[in-house]
Amino acid sequence: MRFTRLGLETTMSLCGFTRRCAFAAAAVLLLIANSAMADEQAIGESMADFMKRHPDCMEFSDQCSTCAVVDGKAACSTPTIACIKKPYVCTRRAGN
Secondary structure, three states: OOOOOHHHHHHHHHHHHHHHHHHHHHHHHHHHHHHHHHHHHHHOOOHHHHHHHOOOEEEEEOOOOEEEEEOOEEEEOOOOOOOOOOOOEEEEEOOO
16 A cells, blocks of 8 residues: 555654664663573672682682682682673682
């Protein structure tokens, strides 16, 4: 169906464009929110909580940084570029 009036045709195109943009913006916001929730769930506990739960752990990693326990405190490397943080994993225990 073709509209003979130029003004009406332009208005219909603008409305369709606006709807598509609003839908795309909503989809992007939903993806960002889901990503943030997934990151929060993947990271899980804090470093302090991990150290309390694993007092015999001397080295651990979240796949972004490697940390060593020195005098009861964590000394960590600089995070790698474009890393995806994972839950902490003990890589060396006391006595090993």
